[in-house]
Amino acid sequence: MAPGARARPRRRCAGIGEATARAVISVARACRSVLETADPRTKVMLARRVARDWRLGRLAHAFDAVMPDRPARPAAPELLPPNRMPKRGKGSEHGRIALIHAVTHIEFSAIDLAFDIAGRFGGQFPRDFVDDWLRVGADEALHFALLDRRLKQLGSHYGAMPAHDGLWDAAAETAHDPLARLAVVPMVLEARGLDVTPAMIARFANLGDTATAAILSRIFKDEIRHVWAGAKWFESAC
Template sequence: MEQGSRERPCSRSPEGSASSLTGAKPSLSGAIRAALLTADPRSKAMAAREVARNWRLGKLDFAFDVPMPDKPAWPAAPQLLDPRNMPRRGKGGSEKGRLALWHALAHIEFVAIDLALDMAGRFGGEMGKDFVDDFLAVAADEAMHFALLDRKLRKLSSHYGALPAHAGLWETAERTSHDVAARLAIVPMVLEARGLDVTPATLQRVESQGDKDGAKILGRILDDEIRHVAIGTKHFVAVCGKTGESPEKRWKSLVREHFRGGLKAPFNDSARNAAGLSRDFYAELAS
């Protein structure tokens, strides 16, 4: 996919500028941008894991000398449809329904790789190394999730791209590209938190169909999602702490402004609470 023409101006951390000028290490932002602009799904997953690994091993300079693209590169398939035009999946009991379920999950995790990479690359300069540590770890998790789901599809004699997919997942990134608080409020604290609500029921349904392999994948994703929501909540609360704002009030304001569609019950209160997202945040906004 052709990238957009408008990009967030780059910023440079004083901490990383000296080593960047000497060329001792590749810049972190350059490595993240390259991963975002990798279109092939398997290659993007490997690139995300490599960026996370190289950052963890100290092979990348904490420098933000190139901007993030407005849009990541994506493959020609799947065809991306408006959510209103997506075919209904049903409950996944038929072979067609099962394929649709696993394909939809694979697409969510594929886009989640880009969301986590963009979070680190777009806001890491202002937020610091702990923030980068966390969201590159999230990107590596999402890449692993995608790899597991891609393998699952191939076991079912299908592949990622075989079915149409939801076109709206990146829109939240575009609407919140200007504000780290808004991005944290919507991506981990709404979108990933929704995964905490719906994944247990999907896992139970998959188990009831005798799909032990699928249930194991969903269990792994659910465990990781709790940690991802906790990471987002932690950094959101920290941002609010710098300005003296109430995290709950600020979150509600940002959700009303940037999230299209209400928060839908039922909620997995225990998983949300384990991630630091108490009902004080979301109960008032439930539709």
């Protein structure tokens, strides 16, 4: 080295050891943080960040956190029993918004369902199980955001109408059985959504609401993959 020359700082290469050291938060704890977040906007951002962090190797494949019995919920919408839900008027503007609101709540609940199944049962399956369900969770967060924005465009918002928590209630009954959870949520409840969504798309298109129809078409395509993931893991565990 020439006299007076300054030594260049050595650059450290991020090897496997360093990457592992950075992965100090377990994927289970990250999933639990999504479930414990009540504010919808914050939940959406956190869900997408957790999915991204997992994909980039920033979370440890460890299951050192217990999932809550119920996820945190915002103050609105008011949650009613299914048999107390108000009737939606068919063909009216209010009925159209009420239907969008109902689907928006389903997608909000689906965020929690995806992160719960990954955090609750991920340790009983190969690593790809977490890959699939965090990808599903990120999809559900996007679906919710698209529908919530559509509600605002129509002069409403998520929480403006009551909703029911039947989707989570059905999942809660399978909290200790991964096969039952896979059978009930993706293979029955989400598959049922595939049955009714084409008619909803046609209904909104016929009303001239092409924006909502386009969102539902996007959701429909993603949900096909979600049902397939449920069937794949159910069959692999049988």
